Amino acid sequence: MSIHQFLKFQPILKEKIWGGEKLSNLLNKNSTKTNIGESWEISDVENDTSIVANGALQGKSLKELIANFKGDLVGDTIYKHFGEKFPLLIKFIDAKEALSIQLHPNDALAKERHNSFGKTEMWYVMQADEKANLIVGFQKEVTSQEYVKSLESKTLLDILNIDEVSEGDVYFIPTGRVHAIGAGVLLAEIQQTSDVTYRIYDWDRPNPDGTFRDLHTEEAIDAIDYKVQDTYKTNYLKVENNSSEIVSCPYFTTNVLPITEHIQIDHRGKDSFVIYMCVKGEVEFKHQNQQEKLQQGETILVPACINEFSIDTTSNSELLEVYIK
Numbered sequence: 001m002s003i004h005q006f007l008k009f010q011p012i013l014k015e016k017i018w019g020g021e022k023l024s025n026l027l028n029k030n031s032t033k034t035n036i037g038e039s040w041e042i043s044d045v046e047n048d049t050s051i052v053a054n055g056a057l058q059g060k061s062l063k064e065l066i067a068n069f070k071g072d073l074v075g076d077t078i079y080k081h082f083g084e085k086f087p088l089l090i091k092f093i094d095a096k097e098a099l100s101i102q103l104h105p106n107d108a109l110a111k112e113r114h115n116s117f118g119k120t121e122m123w124y125v126m127q128a129d130e131k132a133n134l135i136v137g138f139q140k141e142v143t144s145q146e147y148v149k150s151l152e153s154k155t156l157l158d159i160l161n162i163d164e165v166s167e168g169d170v171y172f173i174p175t176g177r178v179h180a181i182g183a184g185v186l187l188a189e190i191q192q193t194s195d196v197t198y199r200i201y202d203w204d205r206p207n208p209d210g211t212f213r214d215l216h217t218e219e220a221i222d223a224i225d226y227k228v229q230d231t232y233k234t235n236y237l238k239v240e241n242n243s244s245e246i247v248s249c250p251y252f253t254t255n256v257l258p259i260t261e262h263i264q265i266d267h268r269g270k271d272s273f274v275i276y277m278c279v280k281g282e283v284e285f286k287h288q289n290q291q292e293k294l295q296q297g298e299t300i301l302v303p304a305c306i307n308e309f310s311i312d313t314t315s316n317s318e319l320l321e322v323y324i325k
Helices: 063-068 076-082 107-114 142-151 217-221
Strands: 012-020 036-042 088-095 101-103 121-129 133-137 161-163 170-173 180-183 187-194 198-201 245-250 253-258 263-266 272-280 282-287 290-295 298-302 309-313 318-321
Touching: 012 088, 036 298, 063 309, 088 272, 121 245, 121 253, 121 272, 142 217, 161 309, 170 245, 187 272, 187 318, 198 217, 272 282, 272 290, 282 318
Parallel strands: none
Antiparallel strands: 012 036, 036 088, 088 187, 101 180, 101 198, 121 170, 121 187, 133 161, 133 180, 245 253, 253 318, 263 309, 272 298, 272 318, 282 290, 282 309
């Protein structure tokens, strides 16, 4: 059975204590909810499976699609490796307040402790208020003992790397790397399908009912990568009307694709689905007699069996292109 449809999904909107209004005001995520922190665009996380929003398959779940279409949807190699589990979780995130400082365990630890995948991820900054920042990694080499001491004395920020950010900045977050999204940042996030997070500091911030979110102090100590990098920001080039690689790792590859005119896409060399996140402007995908518009803040999944199509735009637009090598 073949699948010949571009797939858009109903966003799964998540209220968060730190969420704001940008997902609704800037990305048109209409909802009666307030403080929307995350829009899960494509998800196969348990109890949060995406539902198709367009075309003949409208109303079908991502799980049903994989069960029915298998390698035609995700790619033969990916289907053999992951079976009926979609390997990526795709989100837009709006931090009105800072998120907790956290990290994610690697595959081995996550499997042992949580029967889950680890969580390698990347961020693409879509908009940032003045002086908005991200916390990524350490600014100096520390031991696990020094880390624990700074945590206990509430001087953790003194040893962490904090970068002011702006539109287009990219950060790759492998497992073990301490990180946090700062207040005033709107970003696109690409990650492994996992919701395992070790929260190490939450700004002493109470929930609305006066309780506090759990911290994972002990679990985190041997999951942290204490090594220091010269820079944590990813440098990359943009080439108009061409895909340029930003990040490539065993879990996903992400390219940036700035579009100013009609372009033809050829994915015949890939054995993978391809996801497009529109981070700027508006485009239109065309394949045979099918057309699907994608505007800023929307996401589309192109099945592995659709390997030639076109993209048009009438403005300066920009896509993130995500697949698995």
